[in-house]
Amino acid sequence: MGGDIMDDSEILKKELEIQKRIAYTAGLLQGDITIKTLLESLAEGVVIINDLGRIVLINKKLSELTGFSKEEVMGESLNLIIPAKYHHKHEEHVKNYFNKPRIRPMGIGLDLEAQRKDNTKFAVEISLSHLDTDSGRLSLGFLTDITVRKKAENDLLKRNIELDEYAHTVAHDLNSSISGILGFSELLINSKKKLDKKTQDVYLNHIAVSGRKMQDVVRELLLFASMKKGDIELSPVKMKELISSACQRLNHLINEKLAQINISPQIADCKGHAPWVEEIWYNYLSNALKYGGESPIIEIYSEKNKEGLIKYSVKDNGEGISKDFQKIIFEHNNAVKEKLAKGSGLGLSIVKRIADKLDGLVSVESEPGKGSVFSFYLREQ
Numbered sequence: 001m002g003g004d005i006m007d008d009s010e011i012l013k014k015e016l017e018i019q020k021r022i023a024y025t026a027g028l029l030q031g032d033i034t035i036k037t038l039l040e041s042l043a044e045g046v047v048i049i050n051d052l053g054r055i056v057l058i059n060k061k062l063s064e065l066t067g068f069s070k071e072e073v074m075g076e077s078l079n080l081i082i083p084a085k086y087h088h089k090h091e092e093h094v095k096n097y098f099n100k101p102r103i104r105p106m107g108i109g110l111d112l113e114a115q116r117k118d119n120t121k122f123a124v125e126i127s128l129s130h131l132d133t134d135s136g137r138l139s140l141g142f143l144t145d146i147t148v149r150k151k152a153e154n155d156l157l158k159r160n161i162e163l164d165e166y167a168h169t170v171a172h173d174l175n176s177s178i179s180g181i182l183g184f185s186e187l188l189i190n191s192k193k194k195l196d197k198k199t200q201d202v203y204l205n206h207i208a209v210s211g212r213k214m215q216d217v218v219r220e221l222l223l224f225a226s227m228k229k230g231d232i233e234l235s236p237v238k239m240k241e242l243i244s245s246a247c248q249r250l251n252h253l254i255n256e257k258l259a260q261i262n263i264s265p266q267i268a269d270c271k272g273h274a275p276w277v278e279e280i281w282y283n284y285l286s287n288a289l290k291y292g293g294e295s296p297i298i299e300i301y302s303e304k305n306k307e308g309l310i311k312y313s314v315k316d317n318g319e320g321i322s323k324d325f326q327k328i329i330f331e332h333n334n335a336v337k338e339k340l341a342k343g344s345g346l347g348l349s350i351v352k353r354i355a356d357k358l359d360g361l362v363s364v365e366s367e368p369g370k371g372s373v374f375s376f377y378l379r380e381q
Contacts, residue, residue, distance in 0.1 A: 019075045022050065025135040026057045026074060045143040048131070053078050053094040056138060065145055067117035083115045097139055101130035106141070111150075114143055123150040173217045180210035212252075216286075220350050223279060234271040234358065236381050239312070242274060243267065243300060246281035253289045257296055261285075264301035268310045270378040276354045277378070283347040284314040284374045292316035292371075309360070309377040316373075321366040330362055351376065 029035050029048065039046055045062030049055055055073045063069060066081050073080060078094070079087050106112065106126040113121045127142045184203040188195070195203075243263060247254065254261065270277075288298045299315040321329065330352040348362075355362045355376050366372035 018052065018054065021135060022054055022056050022075045025050065025133060025138070028133060028135065029057050042142070043144075044127075045145075047073075047078065047081065047141045047143065049078050049094070049139050049141070051094070051098045051137060051139075053091060055080070062143060065116070065122070065143065066114065072117075081114050081116075083113050083121055086113075094139070097128065097130075098137060101137065101139065103127070103129045122147050170217055170221050174214055177210040177214040177217070181207050181214075184210075216347075220279075220347065223276070223350060223354075232273045232276075234273065234379070237270050237272040237274050237277055237378075239267050239269050239277075239302070242278040243281055246278055246285055249282060250285055250289060253286065257289050257292070259289055259292070259296045259298060261298045261300065264299075266302070267300070267312075268302045268304065269381055270310050271381050272358050272360075272378050276358065280312075280351050280354055280376050281314075283351050284376075287347065287374070288314050288316040288318070288372075292318040304380070305377070308380055310380055311375050311377050313373050313375040315371060317371045320368040320370050321364065321372050322368060326364050326366060329364055 029039075039057075039059040040061075042059060042061060045065045046059040047055060047062055048057045055076050055078055058066075058068070058070055058073055062081075068081070104127070106128050112124050112126055114124045115121055123146050125144045125146050129140045129142070131138045131140060184206045188200065188203050240263070247261060253259075285298065285300075289296055292298060293316075297317045300313070301315075302310055302312045304310055330348050352362050355378075358378055360379070361377040363375045363377075364372060365375070
C-alpha cells in the first residue's frame with residue numbers, strides 16, 4: 001500500500017514539474033512581443049506543443065475555432081483537440097516529429113479533422129513547423145478551417161459524378177430515338193414501292209414520338225444542368241396553373257390515349273419554384289398516361305400532413321409496380337432500373353432531384369394490378 005502511495009506521489013511530483021515547465025515556456029513566448037504579435041496576427045489557428053505532446057500555447061484564432069480558452073488547454077494533451085480516432089497514432093507522430101523536425105504539411109492525402117470543446121468536428125488543413133527555445137524544442141501546428149472548401153469540393157465531385165451518369169443515360173436515350181427517326185425516315189425515302197397512306201402515317205407517327213422523346217431528354221438534361229443549390233428562392237406557387245400547363249404540353253398524348261384526367265377542385269398552393277414544380281407534374285402525368293393502361297383514368301389531388309408539408313399525388317389505373325422496383329424507381333444510373341424501365345431513365349430521377357432542391361420529398365405507392373400513386377411533398381406557403 002505504501003509503495004502505491006509513493007508511486008502516486010512521484011507521478012504527481014513529475015506532473016507538477018511538467019506543468020511548471022510548460023507555464024515557464026508559455027510565459028517566455030507571451031513575453032516576447034514579436035512572437036506574441038505574430039501569433040495573434042495569423043489567420044490560421046496555431047497550437048504550440050512540447051516534446052511530450054502537451055499544449056504550451058494557442059493563439060486567439062485557434063481559441064475561436066475550438067471554443068477553448070488559452071487557460072483551459074495549457075498543459076493538456078494535444079488529444080484535447082484531436083478526434084478520438086486519431087489518438088492511437090498521435091503519440092508516435094509527435095515522437096517522430098521531434099526526432100526529425102521540419103517544416104511540412106501534415107497528413108498529405110488524408111482528410112484531417114480537429115475537435116471543438118463541444119466535441120463537434122471540423123475539417124482542417126495542418127502545417128507543421130518547429131521552434132527552439134531556452135526551455136527546449138517546440139512544435140507548431142498551423143490549422144486552417146477548410147469546412148467550406150471541403151463542402152464545395154464534395155459538392156463539385158458529386159455533381160461531376162451525377163453529370164457523368166446522366167450523360168451516359170442521355171447518350172443511350174438519344175441514340176435510341178435518333179435510330180428510330182433515321183430508320184423510319186429511310187423507309188419513307190427509299191421504299192421502292194409507293195406506301196399507302198395508312199403505312200405512311202404509322203411511320204410518321206413513330207418519327208414524331210421519337211422526336212418528342214428526344215425533346216424531353218434534352219429539356220430534362222438542361223433542367224438538371226441548371227439546378228444548383230442557391231439558384232432560386234422559394235416563392236408562392238399557383239399549383240392549378242402548373243397542372244394546366246403540364247396537361248397542355250401533354251395534350252397530344254392525352255388525346256392519343258383517350259385519357260380522362262380528374263383534378264380535385266381543392267388543390268392547395270405551396271412554396272416552390274414554378275418551372276421546376278411544373279416539370280414534376282409533367283413527368284408524373286407523362287408516366288401515368290404512358291403506363292396507365294388502355295384509356296387511362298388519372299386522379300390528381302393534394303392533402304396536408306402534420307409536418308407542414310403538402311402531399312401532391314397522381315393516381316393511375318395501370319398495371320402497378322412491384323415492391324422491388326419501387327425501391328429504385330427514383331434512382332439514376334441504376335442498371336436494374338434501366339433494364340426494367342420502359343421509357344427514359346431520366347424523368348423520375350429528375351423529379352427526385354427537384355424535390356431535394358426544394359426541401360421536399362417524393363414517394364410511390366403501388367400494388368401489381370391496382371395502379372400506382374406517385375406523390376411529391378412541398379412546404380406550405
